[in-house]
Amino acid sequence: MSEVIIVGGGIIGLLTARELVQSGAQVRLLEQSTLGQEASWAGGGIVSPLYPWTYSDPVTALASWAQDYYPELVSRLYQETGINAELNACGLLMLDAPDEDDALRWAETHNKSMQRYPGADIQAMEPNLTAHPQQGLWMPYVGNVRNPRLLKALIASLQQSPLFSVETHSRVVGFEPSRGERLQVQAKQGKSAKQVVFEADRVVVCSGAWTRQLLESVGVEIPVVPVRGQMLLFEARPGLINHIILRQGKYLIPRLDGHIVVGSTLEHTGFEKATTADAKAMLLQHAYSMVSALKEVPVVAHWSGLRPGSPAGIPYIGLLPGWRNLYVNAGHFRNGLVLAPASARLMADIVLGRDLIVDPTPYDPAVDRSSEPMH
Ligand SMILES: Cc1cc2nc3c(=O)[nH]c(=O)nc-3n(C[C@H](O)[C@H](O)[C@H](O)COP(=O)(O)OP(=O)(O)OC[C@H]3O[C@@H](n4cnc5c(N)ncnc54)[C@H](O)[C@@H]3O)c2cc1C
Structure with a gap:
């Protein structure tokens, strides 16, 4: 059975590891700090x-497949680990879609449930709303998941498998082809940045x-x-709001x-992760106005x-150009x-060379999309 190294222990690395382990591959995950602590x-x-x-x-195709699968994923992880990722099927109220007709056309084309509601109906659904919209869009199929718990459940589930191992505080710095079509992965481990080399088929x-x-x-x-x-x-009481509320690009979940x-x-701001007082003030102002x-x-x-x-928000998923066994799933x-x-x-x-769930062409890392705008 093939050996696979995954670089990065966010939601993408952990779920990719889960898929591969479930198909019988031996997976080693290398993470530069600790699992599930960054964007995910x-x-x-x-x-x-x-x-x-x-x-x-291409974004809608992946989102639709995943939205259908999420309830099963969360329920399986709960059975496997006892950790509930708290999928909240609360629906989403959009208070100010500037292009509602486009939205409704898109929903019809993609078979998504979306309705235009008058302001009074929205107010009845969210009695504590102070934004008082004239009208809005209701998307009942959109929920939210408690992502830190989803990550915990994924990690706990992977750790139950003898096919899975993990090296934290291991920063990958390079790759080199090795004998027999294998690949060497160079990493720096721990505080001393000790150089270590791992090897895998992919x-x-x-x-x-x-x-x-x-x-x-x-x-x-x-x-x-x-x-x-x-x-x-906010440490609010249950029921203060009942749905995800979206207005002017800002949301309450x-x-x-x-x-x-x-x-x-x-x-x-590059790799600067500090929080700022300006952002806090701006987010508070949006929250209070809603x-x-x-x-x-x-x-x-x-x-x-x-x-x-990434350009157009489309992830890169596939084999890297010029390589036989180095893949990317990022962006x-x-x-x-x-x-x-x-x-x-x-x-x-x-x-694994299996049948594919969607056409992979739009995500191909070999296609240059660098001129498309970020979205
Ligand atoms: C504020 C905010 C709100 C968001 N809201 C949503 C939302 O509501 N819905 C939604 O779908 N998405 C949302 N996102 C986006 C989503 O969180 C990210 O797209 C997603 O988490 C990316 O997952 P990832 O695994 O690629 O990245 P990450 O979670 O960042 O994981 C990458 C991992 O790789 C590790 N790594 C990096 N380099 C190396 C190396 N050289 N060697 C070893 N390890 C390495 C990192 O340490 C990290 O752990 C939001 C993001 C943010 C920041």
Whole structure:
């Protein structure tokens, strides 16, 4: 059975590992710090792109497959580990879609449930709303998942398998072909940055925002850049809001225990992850203008994460040009949590030569998309 090394232990690396282990491959995961602590932890966990009709079909194809699969994934992980990733099938209310007709056309084409509601109906669904929209869009099929718990469940499940092993504090720095079509992976381990070498039949790079830098070491250009996002958490009581609420690109996400996540910023600040007072003030202002009762609710956390920004928000999934056994699964930008199950399945299908769940062409790393705008 083949040996696979996965580089990066975010949602993409962990789910890719799960897919491969389930098919009988031996998987070693190398992570530069600890598992599941970067963008995948920081994200909001909305199981849909925001304003999904503004994305291209390749994003919709992966999102749709994953949205169908999420309930099964969360329930299986709960059975396997006892950890509940708390999929909240709460629906999403969009208060200000500027292009509602486009949205409704997209929904019809892609068979998604989406309705235009008058303001009074929206107010009845969310009595604490102070934004008072004239009308809005209701997307009942969109939920949210508690992503830090999803990561915990995935890690716990993988650790039950004798086929899985992990090396944390192992920063991969290079790749080299080895004998018998194997691949050597060079890493620096621990505080002393001790040089170590691993070997496998295949390697999948799932290193999120760090992918461009890592693959430069083998002369492949994958234009993924870090895009910082900041979030706040309110310790609210259950029922203050009942649905995800989206307005002016900012959102409120209700967790099952009542906590409300507010996000987010989109900042090109390189690998700088510090949070800022300006972003906090801006997010508070948006939150209060949607639900003024939040002024009485304590903010208990403020954090940031680095999204793997990519042209058109389309991830790179496939074999790297010029290589026979080095693959990439990265660049999911704002949608890595929703896209992850489909992206990981597609990656595993490609690695294992199985039938593919979607046409892989739009995600092919060999296709130059660097002139397309970030989205
Ligand atoms: C504020 C915010 C809100 C978001 N909200 C949502 C949302 O609501 N819905 C949604 O679908 N998506 C959302 N996202 C996007 C989503 O979180 C990301 O697209 C997704 O987490 C990317 O997953 P990843 O595994 O590629 O990256 P990461 O989670 O960043 O994981 C990459 C891992 O690779 C490791 N690594 C990097 N380089 C190396 C190396 N050389 N050697 C070893 N290890 C390495 C890193 O340490 C890291 O652990 C949000 C993101 C942010 C920041």
